[in-house]
Amino acid sequence: MKRTALTVFALITSYNLGYCDCPVELSSKITDVARDLAINKLSQYFVCSEADAENDKAPCNTFAGRGLESIYSVSDFKTPTGYLSANAIWDFVHSSDKWVSLGNVYNEDNNLCAQAVANQGNPVIAVMHHPDHGHIVLVIPGDAGKSPKWNMLVAYSAGFLYHHPEQAYVGKLLSFGYQPDDAKTAEFFYRK
Secondary structure, X not given: OOOOHHHHHHHHHHHHHOOOOXXXXXXXXXXXXXXXXXXHHHHHHHOOOOOOOOHHHOOHHHHHHHHHHHHHOOOOOEEOOEEOOHHHHHHHHHHOOOEEEEEEXXXXXXXXXXXXXXXXXXXXXXXXXXXXXXXXXXEOOOOOEEEOOOOEEEOEEEEEEOOEEEEEEEEEEXXXXXXXXHHOXXXXXXXX
């Protein structure tokens, strides 16, 4: 079979986007109670504390670690001295038998799967490794929505941007937390 440049590009693109087989029904619906609980619990971490060594940096990894503890009682990213960095979280979930990949973030099917998994009460993250500092966002119970920036349906999320606590958010589309180029290198994981 002769492969054209377009065919090769399509094969490379589908590999890089990391399609997954979703472990739950995509039609799972979320209750207002579950969505509101996640929003209320996560919103308390928007306030910077003088006692916090990171204070106004409000890094995404601290927000995500606290959020996972608060909502799911999961402290996988907590250490005796604080929380793993986003890059260390990337390494941790890739080597953990408790965390399972749902594929690349810049993929509509994977976003719908991540949303369905979160809606069924499982911790779901979108994490990216980067030489300077990575990034992690929580996928929370809610409804996926159309992102004009990504031109696809994306998951509902909560996150912080490193050194920008004023841009912290809960209850927005995942495309608010990731630029398209970053989303292409990020990956969804859920905890079994």
